[in-house]
Amino acid sequence: MISPDHPRYRSLEVRERLAWFAREGVVSPEGLAAHGRGEAFDYLLGEKTTESALLAERTAAAMLLSARHPVISVNGNTAALAAREIRYLQKATRAAVEVNLFHRTPERVAKVTRLLEGHGVEVLEGEVERLIPVSHDRGWSHHDGAAAADVILVPLEDGDRAEALVSMGKSVIAIDLNPLSRTARAATLTIVDEVTRAIPAITRAAGELSPGECERLISRLDNSNFLQAALDEIAGRLSHALD
Numbered sequence: 060m061i062s063p064d065h066p067r068y069r070s071l072e073v074r075e076r077l078a079w080f081a082r083e084g085v086v087s088p089e090g091l092a093a094h095g096r097g098e099a100f101d102y103l104l105g106e107k108t109t110e111s112a113l114l115a116e117r118t119a120a121a122m123l124l125s126a127r128h129p130v131i132s133v134n135g136n137t138a139a140l141a142a143r144e145i146r147y148l149q150k151a152t153r154a155a156v157e158v159n160l161f162h163r164t165p166e167r168v169a170k171v172t173r174l175l176e177g178h179g180v181e182v183l184e185g186e187v188e189r190l191i192p193v194s195h196d197r198g199w200s201h202h203d204g205a206a207a208a209d210v211i212l213v214p215l216e217d218g219d220r221a222e223a224l225v226s227m228g229k230s231v232i233a234i235d236l237n238p239l240s241r242t243a244r245a246a247t248l249t250i251v252d253e254v255t256r257a258i259p260a261i262t263r264a265a266g267e268l269s270p271g272e273c274e275r276l277i278s279r280l281d282n283s284n285f286l287q288a289a290l291d292e293i294a295g296r297l298s299h300a301l302d
Contacts, residue, residue: 070098070106073140073255080139085170087162090136093215100236101253103293108260111288112252118280119212119232119248120152120264121273126210126230128203129154134161137214137254138171142178144258149180151265154212157183157204161217163196191227193219205229212261213242214254221245234258238289248282251289 077094080086108116123129131145131154138145138158149156158171172182183201190206191198197220200206211224214234218241224231225245233246234257243249250257268276 073098077136077139080135080174083170084167085174086135086139087160087167089162090134094136097215097236097253100238100251100293103296104236104251104289105292105296106253108252108256109288109292111285111292112250112257113260115248115250115285116252116257116260117264117268118276119250120261121268121276122210122230122232122248123152123154123212123261124265124268125273125277126154126208128208128210130205130208130211131156132159132205132211132213133157133171133175134159134215135167135171138174141214141255141258142175142180144255144262145175146179148258148262148265151262155183155203155208156180157201159197159200159205159220161195161197163199191220191223193223195219198223213246214258218242218245238286238293243286246282248280249285251285 077086077091081088081091129152131149133145133156145156156175158168160167172184175182183204185201187199187201189198190200197217205211205224208229210230210232212232213221221231221233221242222245225247230247232248233242234250234252234254235243236251236253237243238251
């Protein structure tokens with residue numbers, strides 16, 4: 060049992076949650092390593108939502124609200140960490156939710172789907188086909204899922220599929236703590252923030268934005284600015300630490 064007064068309480072609690080879901084088969088062992096990499100970048104960012112990330116989250120809300128067919132693509136880590144938050148985001152944006160896994164088995168898909176549905180998320184089910192041009196199992200999609208989306212939110216994405224989705228003409232919103240990753244650099248919009256902070260922030264913004272503000276945010280979108288702002292934040296914190 061982790062004491063709430065531990066200085067690393069939230070981080071340790073998240074690790075415990077992921078470890079439990081790994082034992083349950085929702086999170087893959089490789090997903091634990093991926094989380095550790097993201098946690099390191101979050102530490103460099105001060106474990107907080109920066110001003111640039113908050114603007115990116117508002118822009119993401121604008122994109123989802125303005126989309127013809129928005130889709131939220133969910134993997135095991137995202138489901139384990141933010142199933143309830145995804146329900147609220149789905150309600151706020153009317154987005155379809157699709158389970159998409161790199162280490163895909165029918166059993167894992169079923170477990171992730173049950174977890175999401177247990178928190179009130181409506182998950183696309185039924186037949187899938189290899190509709191996204193990648194060689195691994197993240198190429199599988201429902202006809203009403205990522206393959207049909209015009210705007211797709213991809214928390215904790217892999218670079219190959221992000222690049223493929225953009226090449227298909229889709230607007231890709233990535234949540235990625237590493238501003239140097241292929242996903243972050245390929246996406247239309249990258250939110251450099253931790254997923255359990257980012258998803259609620261998008262949901263809040265979706266309830267606040269007017270159509271006019273949505274249009275303004277989308278028209279001003281330049282992802283290179285968001286990536287540079289994250290790098291500047293990290294560099295500034297490192298410089299301060301060395302003073």
